[in-house]
Amino acid sequence: MAVEAGKRAGSIDGVDLQALFKEAGLAAFVAFGLAISVVGVRTVTIPGGLGLEYRWEWVVIAVAAVFIGRFVLAFRRETRSPARRAEREATMDRIGAGVQKVARIAGPLLFIFAVALPWMPFSNRYIVDIATLVLTYIMLGWGLNIVVGLAGLLDLGYVAFYAVGAYSYALIAIHFDLSFWICLPLAGLFAALFGVLLGFPVLRLRGDYLAIVTLGFGEIIRVVLLNWYELTRGPDGLSGIPRPSFFGLPFSRRVQEGSDTFHTFFGIDYTSMQRIVFLYYLILALALITNFFTMRIRRLPVGRAWEALREDEIACRSLGINPTNTKLTAFAIGAMFGGFAGSFFATRQGFISPESFTFVESAVILAIVVLGGMGSQIGVVIASVLLIGGTELFRELEQFRMLAFGGAMVAIMVWRPRGLLAHRDPTLRLGAAAKGGGP
Amino acid sequence: MEYFVQQLINGVTLGAIYGLIAIGYTMVYGIIGMINFAHGDIFMIGAFVGLIAFLILGLAGITWVPLALIIVLIVAMLLTSVYGWTVERLAYRPLRGSHRLAPLISAIGMSIFLQNYVQILQGARVRPMPPVIQGGITLMETDAFVVQLSYVQILIVLVTVALMATFAMIIARTPLGRAQRACEQDRTMAGLLGINVDRTISLTFVTGAALAAVAGILFLVYYGVIDFYIGFLAGIKAFTAAVLGGIGSLPGAMLGGLLIGLIETFWSAYFTIEYKDVAAFSILVLVLIFRPTGLLGRPEVEKV
Numbered sequence: 001m002a003v004e005a006g007k008r009a010g011s012i013d014g015v016d017l018q019a020l021f022k023e024a025g026l027a028a029f030v031a032f033g034l035a036i037s038v039v040g041v042r043t044v045t046i047p048g049g050l051g052l053e054y055r056w057e058w059v060v061i062a063v064a065a066v067f068i069g070r071f072v073l074a075f076r077r078e079t080r081s082p083a084r085r086a087e088r089e090a091t092m093d094r095i096g097a098g099v100q101k102v103a104r105i106a107g108p109l110l111f112i113f114a115v116a117l118p119w120m121p122f123s124n125r126y127i128v129d130i131a132t133l134v135l136t137y138i139m140l141g142w143g144l145n146i147v148v149g150l151a152g153l154l155d156l157g158y159v160a161f162y163a164v165g166a167y168s169y170a171l172i173a174i175h176f177d178l179s180f181w182i183c184l185p186l187a188g189l190f191a192a193l194f195g196v197l198l199g200f201p202v203l204r205l206r207g208d209y210l211a212i213v214t215l216g217f218g219e220i221i222r223v224v225l226l227n228w229y230e231l232t233r234g235p236d237g238l239s240g241i242p243r244p245s246f247f248g249l250p251f252s253r254r255v256q257e258g259s260d261t262f263h264t265f266f267g268i269d270y271t272s273m274q275r276i277v278f279l280y281y282l283i284l285a286l287a288l289i290t291n292f293f294t295m296r297i298r299r300l301p302v303g304r305a306w307e308a309l310r311e312d313e314i315a316c317r318s319l320g321i322n323p324t325n326t327k328l329t330a331f332a333i334g335a336m337f338g339g340f341a342g343s344f345f346a347t348r349q350g351f352i353s354p355e356s357f358t359f360v361e362s363a364v365i366l367a368i369v370v371l372g373g374m375g376s377q378i379g380v381v382i383a384s385v386l387l388i389g390g391t392e393l394f395r396e397l398e399q400f401r402m403l404a405f406g407g408a409m410v411a412i413m414v415w416r417p418r419g420l421l422a423h424r425d426p427t428l429r430l431g432a433a434a435k436g437g438g439p
Numbered sequence: 440m441e442y443f444v445q446q447l448i449n450g451v452t453l454g455a456i457y458g459l460i461a462i463g464y465t466m467v468y469g470i471i472g473m474i475n476f477a478h479g480d481i482f483m484i485g486a487f488v489g490l491i492a493f494l495i496l497g498l499a500g501i502t503w504v505p506l507a508l509i510i511v512l513i514v515a516m517l518l519t520s521v522y523g524w525t526v527e528r529l530a531y532r533p534l535r536g537s538h539r540l541a542p543l544i545s546a547i548g549m550s551i552f553l554q555n556y557v558q559i560l561q562g563a564r565v566r567p568m569p570p571v572i573q574g575g576i577t578l579m580e581t582d583a584f585v586v587q588l589s590y591v592q593i594l595i596v597l598v599t600v601a602l603m604a605t606f607a608m609i610i611a612r613t614p615l616g617r618a619q620r621a622c623e624q625d626r627t628m629a630g631l632l633g634i635n636v637d638r639t640i641s642l643t644f645v646t647g648a649a650l651a652a653v654a655g656i657l658f659l660v661y662y663g664v665i666d667f668y669i670g671f672l673a674g675i676k677a678f679t680a681a682v683l684g685g686i687g688s689l690p691g692a693m694l695g696g697l698l699i700g701l702i703e704t705f706w707s708a709y710f711t712i713e714y715k716d717v718a719a720f721s722i723l724v725l726v727l728i729f730r731p732t733g734l735l736g737r738p739e740v741e742k743v
Contacts, residue, residue: 030521030524030525033517033518033521034518034521034522034525036518037484037487037488037491037492037518038484038487038488038491038556038557038560038561039560041491041494041495042560042561042562043487043490043491043494043561043562043566044562045564045566049567049569050490050494050566050567050568051494052491052494052495052498152540154540154543154544156547201724201728202724202727202728204728205727205728205731208473208474208539208540208543209682209727209731211474211540211543212474212675212678212682212723212727213723213724213727215675216675216679216720216721216723216724217720217724219675219716219717219720220716220717220720220721223713223714223716223717224717226713227711227713227714359671360551363547363551366544366547367548370544399555399558399559400555400559402551402554402555403551403552403555403556403559405548405551406548406549406550406551406552406553406554406555407548407552408548409544409545409547409548409549409551409552410529410530410545410548410549410552413530413534413537413541413542413544413545413548414529414530414533414534414545417534417537417538417541418538
């Protein structure tokens with residue numbers, strides 16, 4: 001067969017080149033249709049209206065790139081066996097499992113590295129700042145992972161809880177003058193309460209409806225924050241949010257009469273790094289609490305019920321699990337961690353406004369969870385470091401960042417719909433005795 | 440009274456635009472059961488293609504409005520439907536038969552991608568377009584208030600009605616429409632009976648995108664400003680319209696669009712304009728909670 005096909009004109013290794021050229025040509029034609037409008041012509045503002053700027057060379061480049069890309073892809077597809085796909089899946093599963101196994105050893109190492117980071121010789125203010133940001137997203141990712149990864153509820157409005165946490169922290173701290181350590185749990189509770197209030201009516205809905213409704217809630221909360229001027233000061237935002245203190249010892253240069261600050265209490269010199277390092281450890285602790293909590297609750301009945309619900313809701317219902325209540329706990333706990341992260345955000349920035357809580361933020365957190373592999377804790381860490389840390393290092397490419405986010409979300413879904421490092425080890429496994437099954 | 444009539448006119452106009460977008464959502468949901476989150480951005484791309492086409496025609500000297508409008512509509516429908524086709528081919532088709540949330544996440548990714556794609560290519564600032572059609576008919580006049588029915592509004596309603604009629608014809612009479620209805624009922628069975636399911640789904644996306652492109656141009660002509668972000672809100676509201684009307688039902692999409700347009704307009708007119716988006720979202724939530732099948736939808740039974 002192969003020899004016979006090889007004899008035909010214009011073919012290599014039994015691959016019909018003509019068909020490949022045709023396929024690539026069609027793809028290039030589609031690319032031309034895509035590019036001719038918004039790529040080839042740019043509207044520019046000129047005095048007295050709009051003008052046009054032509055960029056036909058971009059169209060040519062795009063068409064050529066698609067032609068070559070499609071050709072190469074098709075050629076590879078033809079020359080490789082169709083079993084490749086299943087094989088690749090299996091390989092990635094093995095890698096996922098491997099990473100999970102390595103994580104058991106690497107986890108503590110990573111932890112030690114995270115603790116030691118501010119004292120490393122190479123670390124400076126900038127690096128600690130980025131690490132703090134990355135950890136904030138890791139915490140948000142872990143919080144959302146409870147909802148999306150464990151319970152299988154797609155929440156597109158997670159940023160709402162982040163916002164509720166941030167605003168309730170800021171408002172309580174400003175108006176009641178309570179310390180960070182009292183406001184933090186209160187903010188978390190508020191966010192959880194919101195989670196219950198919002199979740200209760202909508203958690204009966206099926207997956208994709210739920211996603212849209214949570215998206216709607218996220219937007220509602222943002223619009224309310226934007227317009228309830230008396231409470232939130234609208235687009236002006238809240239400023240002057242109290243900074244956290246080290247168990248009552250503030251980080252400030254000036255020492256107030258009759259009280260200590262951090263540096264006088266410990267008898268060291270004041271540097272601005274002290275507060276930054278403190279904030280870093282604070283978010284590290286919060287994130288680790290989130291992680292520890294998630295890992296433990298997975299082994300509780302409610303955690304198992306989440307994962308069971310994700311896999312098959314009807315079966316769960318038949319077995320007597322109340323789906324709404326179970327989902328509600330996941331929603332509320334996820335919201336609570338979102339609220340904690342929000343109050344950390346508020347205290348770190350000292351200023352919050354509704355602009356920090358747009359849908360894009362929800363999408364970024366979701367992207368972290370999805371790309372890392374839904375349900376995988378270490379995946380969230382890797383994805384956060386890559387997405388947040390990576391893009392933070394390339395600040396000048398800011399505008400391409402979201403483009404890459406979106407593209408990556410599509411690509412990962414197409415390539416591995418369960419997420420890059422998703423490796424679903426059932427947390428509960430029947431023993432070897434149950435394996436046999438039949439006689 | 441005059442104020443009410445004016446708001447009614449404005450609401451119907453807005454509702455027509457939402458209805459056109461909502462059809463794309465409802466058809467795709469009907470046929471493959473997924474929310475095409477990127478549809479709002481297809482609408483946005485349609486508006487941009489329309490703007491570019493208008494400007495090119497202006498430079499080419501074609502300024503007779505009806506001719507220019509027809510050319511722009513055809514060009515934008517063609518070029519935007521290429522986007523619809525490509526989105527389906529790249530982001531959704533490989534995921535058929537995957538778990539339920541995968542296509543939705545892919546669609547969200549696609550939506551983010553398209554927004555930033557247009558932002559990078561066309562710039563982030565709003566694009567104003569000089570009004571193409573001016574003037575209107577004065578319906579009522581009192582000392583305090585003049586009720587205006589502008590030509591643009593007439594155009595929008597006429598175009599929408601014409602397209603809806605054509606579209607209903609396509610669904611009811613043509614082989615494509617029959618194939619679509621068959622796929623909607625049972626994709627596997629339709630495939631067994633010799634319908635090319637993939638092709639039918641592709642064509643559904645193509646027609647949805649073409650209608651969204653028309654909506655985009657009407658939006659452009661009506662409001663005169665567009666930016667890369669218009670697709671997000673318009674998309675969500677159109678989706679709300681589709682859900683309100685009963686997702687999967689074509690008359691439902693139109694009815695839902697009209698209702699959402701009217702509610703939003705009246706809310707802005709009589710209550711607070713700041714909270715008009717909240718009104719739309721609240722309706723979405725309320726409908727989903729109390730009547731998930733919408734006004735004209737059929738109940739969906741989940742089977743094991």
